[in-house]
Amino acid sequence: MEDINKFRHEPYFHSVKLNHDLCKGCTSCLKRCPTEAIRVRNGKAKIIKERCIDCGECIRVCPYHAKIAVTNSLDNLKNFKYNIALPAPSFYGQFRNINDINVILTAFKKIGFDDVFEVTVGAELITKTTLKLLETGKLKKPVINSACPAIIRLIQQRYPDLIENILPLKAPVEIAASVARNKAVKDTGFSQNEIGVFFISPCAAKMTTIINPIGSETSNIDAVLSMKDVVNEMAPFIHKIKNIEFTTASDSAGIVWANSGGEIKALSEYNCISVDGIHNVYKVLEDVEDEKLGDIDFVECSACLSGCVGGPLTVENPYIAKAKIRELAKKYNIDTRPVNYETDMFLDKEIEETPLTKLGSSISETISLMEKINKLHESLPQLDCASCGAPSCNALAEDIVRGFGKESDCIIKLKEKIKLISDEIQELD
Amino acid sequence: MDNNTLNIRYEVVAKDFSRAGEASSALKKVLRKLNISPDIIRKVSIPMYEAEINMVIHANGGYIDVDITPETIHVVLTDNGPGIADLELAMQEGYSTATDNVRELGFGAGMGLPNIKKYSDDMKITTQLGKGTTVEIFVNIPA
Numbered sequence: 108m109e110d111i112n113k114f115r116h117e118p119y120f121h122s123v124k125l126n127h128d129l130c131k132g133c134t135s136c137l138k139r140c141p142t143e144a145i146r147v148r149n150g151k152a153k154i155i156k157e158r159c160i161d162c163g164e165c166i167r168v169c170p171y172h173a174k175i176a177v178t179n180s181l182d183n184l185k186n187f188k189y190n191i192a193l194p195a196p197s198f199y200g201q202f203r204n205i206n207d208i209n210v211i212l213t214a215f216k217k218i219g220f221d222d223v224f225e226v227t228v229g230a231e232l233i234t235k236t237t238l239k240l241l242e243t244g245k246l247k248k249p250v251i252n253s254a255c256p257a258i259i260r261l262i263q264q265r266y267p268d269l270i271e272n273i274l275p276l277k278a279p280v281e282i283a284a285s286v287a288r289n290k291a292v293k294d295t296g297f298s299q300n301e302i303g304v305f306f307i308s309p310c311a312a313k314m315t316t317i318i319n320p321i322g323s324e325t326s327n328i329d330a331v332l333s334m335k336d337v338v339n340e341m342a343p344f345i346h347k348i349k350n351i352e353f354t355t356a357s358d359s360a361g362i363v364w365a366n367s368g369g370e371i372k373a374l375s376e377y378n379c380i381s382v383d384g385i386h387n388v389y390k391v392l393e394d395v396e397d398e399k400l401g402d403i404d405f406v407e408c409s410a411c412l413s414g415c416v417g418g419p420l421t422v423e424n425p426y427i428a429k430a431k432i433r434e435l436a437k438k439y440n441i442d443t444r445p446v447n448y449e450t451d452m453f454l455d456k457e458i459e460e461t462p463l464t465k466l467g468s469s470i471s472e473t474i475s476l477m478e479k480i481n482k483l484h485e486s487l488p489q490l491d492c493a494s495c496g497a498p499s500c501n502a503l504a505e506d507i508v509r510g511f512g513k514e515s516d517c518i519i520k521l522k523e524k525i526k527l528i529s530d531e532i533q534e535l536d
Numbered sequence: 537m538d539n540n541t542l543n544i545r546y547e548v549v550a551k552d553f554s555r556a557g558e559a560s561s562a563l564k565k566v567l568r569k570l571n572i573s574p575d576i577i578r579k580v581s582i583p584m585y586e587a588e589i590n591m592v593i594h595a596n597g598g599y600i601d602v603d604i605t606p607e608t609i610h611v612v613l614t615d616n617g618p619g620i621a622d623l624e625l626a627m628q629e630g631y632s633t634a635t636d637n638v639r640e641l642g643f644g645a646g647m648g649l650p651n652i653k654k655y656s657d658d659m660k661i662t663t664q665l666g667k668g669t670t671v672e673i674f675v676n677i678p679a
């Protein structure tokens with residue numbers, strides 16, 4: 108059993124981890140990692156902690172399933188007197204033949220939960236507040252959404268001057284968590300810490316944020332379950348559910364958050380764009396920084412292609428899930444119930460920069476080191492084959508200068524050297 | 537150690553709009569590695585992007601030389617395009633000889649040269665009709 112508190116406030120905790128036994132030391136993840144956070148050393152992948160943003164690209168791409176997301180298990184339900192499940196909006200897209208959200212909510216009861224509180228409600232609250240904030244005209248444009256933690260981490264690391272563009276609101280799940288806990292205290296009479304709040308997550312990035320929150324001191328979530336695990340748990344019986352035990356509070360405005368483009372759907376009077384896929388987001392943030400986008404009010408970024416339905420811990424094909432979400436949004440387009448929960452939605456702590464370790468201690472020293480890197484790069488074959496264990500020849504050159512690699516890590520350089528030696532030996536003969 | 541300079545050269549390909557801006561993006565990455573602050577980076581990357589685009593739309597490409605010392609960033613963009621007939625006119629906001637095709641693509645607002653002047657600490661243009669144009673951009677790095 109994964110102890111819930113085992114990782115709390117471990118600096119540089121990452122949900123994304125390596126299963127050593129399964130890793131074959133190939134270059135698939137190396138080449139795909141958007142922040143060049145992976146090296147292969149001694150035949151195994153190694154994640155550089157300060158660079159990893161938990162986007163989960165490596166989990167998706169690893170052919171041997173050696174990249175995993177550390178999450179909590181259902182065993183943790185035992186630790187609390189009263190357990191609440193918080194399914195992410197993308198969860199509703201995971202069951203191909205189920206068109207009734209109430210059935211999905213009821214399934215949580217069957218796997219041991221006492222109550223369900225939907226993250227869609229938190230999403231809807233954010234949408235309403237975002238509209239109010241945009242109206243004040245006080246937000247720095249373009250506003251960048253705060254819901255995808257992998258994107259926030261990318262900004263903290265690579266685009267620190269865009270931190271002030273981030274929407275100053277908590278993520279939907281955090282808002283849902285505080286509302287759910289307070290409601291449970293009132294409903295049941297249990298104390299705050301007798302209540303377990305479990306997030307059903309589509310990704311590793313969210314897990315990391317619960318351990319190391321961004322923009323707030325602590326998270327209100329007690330444990331994170333992988334969406335995959337929960338789907339597997341429910342799959343055997345969910346189709347047989349007859350008696351509905353919960354009624355959904357979801358409206359289309361919250362449901363669509365599962366898809367890319369969902370958050371900006373309600374902001375139609377503003378000039379918005381949605382960008383999905385971490386590599387695409389990279390390019391767009393670059394353009395935001397260069398003021399190349401023109402008059403854009405809001406940029407919705409999701410690290411995963413298609414949005415959270417494309418999260419690394421989802422089961423259903425993201426395109427099918429996306430269509431399913433659209434279908435459900437149509438069905439639950441009701442907006443009858445008031446979602447007027449009193450809760451603090453604003454981030455309560457500054458989002459800090461997390462720049463990478465500097466190359467040199469002064470600009471002058473850095474310039475000479477960069478000259479060295481450039482010279483080294485020119486001397487390397489420039490095939491970017493990654494056989495050296497670094498994602499590109501340039502990355503190897505930098506690793507060498509930083510003291511983490513050597514020229515003979517390059518197999519082509521090594522071959523040249525071996526040939527030289529063997530020629531010399533032949534001459535001796 | 538103190539008078540060291542980092543020299544970088546970029547090629548710019550004519551008429552290829554999909555690649556226009558590659559050099560300024562690449563330089564931005566270098567400047568970030570040097571821990572130069574984002575506002576100083578912007579003072580270089582916005583003018584350099586404008587001058588790079590001008591090389592693509594108005595000239596036939598060319599090359600860019602960047603020299604970085606601990607105190608200054610010096611960018612020299614050289615082309616052997618048609619040159620600029622009336623430099624004073626070209627420097628005016630909104631003046632442009634860009635064709636409608638180019639304007640369709642979102643370029644040619646006539647703000648490039650004025651913005652180079654506005655964002656950089658200093659600029660210098662030398663141009664000769666029929667021979668080509670050299671645009672120099674200077675930005676100081678505060679200690």
Ligand SMILES: Nc1ncnc2c1ncn2[C@@H]1O[C@H](COP(=O)(O)OP(=O)(O)O)[C@@H](O)[C@H]1O
Pocket residue numbers: 586590591594595615617618619620626627631632633634643644645646647648649650669
């Ligand atoms: N490298 C160049 N070669 C030739 N002509 C140029 C060059 N750069 C600028 N020009 C001329 O100066 C004019 C103004 O440039 P600029 O302010 O960048 O506006 P724009 O590029 O939008 O036309 C251009 O329309 C063009 O006639």
Ligand code: SF4
Pocket residue numbers: 162254255256257258309310311312313409410411414415416417418419
């Ligand atoms: S897009 Fe959604 S699923 Fe993917 S990393 Fe961001 S929050 Fe997680």
Ligand SMILES: [Mg+2]
Pocket residue numbers: 586589590644646647648649
């Ligand atoms: Mg121009």
